[in-house]
Structures are given as structure tokens and as C-alpha cells.
Amino acid sequence: MKPRTLVVALLMAASPMLILPAPAAAEPPVYTDLFSDVAVQGYDPVAYFKDGKPSKGSKDFTAEYKGAIFRFVSAANRDAFLGDPEKYAPQYGGYCAWAVSQGYHAKGDARFWKIVDGKLYLNYNGAVQEKWEGDIPGFIAQADEIWPDLNRKR
Structure with missing residues (x-):
């Protein structure tokens, strides 16, 4: 379970009367x-x-x-x-570029990065970055297509 989702679940379990607005559980743009x-x-x-x-x-x-x-x-x-x-902000709000290409949000780690065609991309960890490096153009194309809809889900 993602940390933000876990926090919301814990808050709601602690107080069944607590009602959180939808944006409280959504992913921020960065x-x-x-x-x-x-x-x-x-x-x-x-x-x-x-x-x-x-x-x-x-x-x-x-x-x-x-x-x-x-x-x-x-x-x-x-x-x-x-x-x-x-020009300088990481793509996809700094979320993991490979995860976005797969249709979900995951943290981007500043230590696992690559500049491609003048844009900064972050990945979750070294293993994910290796996977991403297997087809960078393909994963970027997928992520670019998915990101607008994934970004709207926030």
C-alpha cells in the first residue's frame, strides 16, 4: 500500500466520522x-x-x-x-518515468536519473532504471501518452 494511501486508511480507521475530501488521497503534481x-x-x-x-x-x-x-x-x-x-523540472512531476509508462505513480529517486533529449527523467531505483534503459524511447513514448490521463486522476 502506498504511504499516502496508508495514512488516509489509518486516519479513517482512527475516526470513522472523519471525512476527507478526495484531493487528500490524490497524488500531487510534483x-x-x-x-x-x-x-x-x-x-x-x-x-x-x-x-x-x-x-x-x-x-x-x-x-x-x-x-x-x-x-x-x-x-x-x-x-x-x-x-x-x-526545461529543468523532472518529467512527470518527478515520479518514476518507468512507472508512469506502466500507468501508475511511484516515487522518483534523484539518484537514479538520466537526461534524454534535454529532459530530466527520474526512476524509482537502480533495478527499475536498468529496466527503463532497455527501451528508453519506447517507455518515454508510453509515458508521454499515459501521463495526461494519469495526471488528471489526481
Whole structure:
């Protein structure tokens, strides 16, 4: 059971009179950990493009995008992101690219990433990333087709 679903189930079991609105159980547009609003586990999305590797961002350099907080290693990276967030933000809201291609949400892990055609993709873990790398163009095409409907289910 997904953590968000488990939390909702526990809350409802604790108080049968508690009624939660539908969005409380829905997935947010950008993946963040259960008890945080920080995207990409605090890694700087611009650094993947500039440095070719993940770098932890700082609480001193942040920007809000689609309801999530993104952290950056510098003001310059933050400003680059703010100038074109669609260029730097991970695809599918930072959810696992392979999972989206299969029709569901799963966390994207900032340590398992790849830039393809100028876009950042995250995967759940190393094993999933290996599977994804078996047919990146095919999985991206599937995910691109599925994402609009999967995204609306939120």
C-alpha cells in the first residue's frame, strides 16, 4: 500500500466520522516525500544539466513550482530554473518515468536519473532504471501518452 494511501486508511480507521475530501488521497503534481513539500529530495534540478550529476540544494536558494519547493546550489541555478522551469523540472512531476509508462505513480529517486533529449527523467531505483534503459524511447513514448490521463486522476 502506498504511504499516502496508508495514512488516509489509518486516519479513517482512527475516526470513522472523519471525512476527507478526495484531493487528500490524490497524488500531487510534483512528487515530494510524504511529510515534506521538497521536490527531487532536495537535489538541484539545474545541476543535473550544468554539472552532469545530482547535487544537494540549499535551503538558502529555493523556488516554488507547482506546489513543491525546489532547492538549488546557487542563486544562479535558482534563477535559471525560474526562467524556464519546464526545461529543468523532472518529467512527470518527478515520479518514476518507468512507472508512469506502466500507468501508475511511484516515487522518483534523484539518484537514479538520466537526461534524454534535454529532459530530466527520474526512476524509482537502480533495478527499475536498468529496466527503463532497455527501451528508453519506447517507455518515454508510453509515458508521454499515459501521463495526461494519469495526471488528471489526481
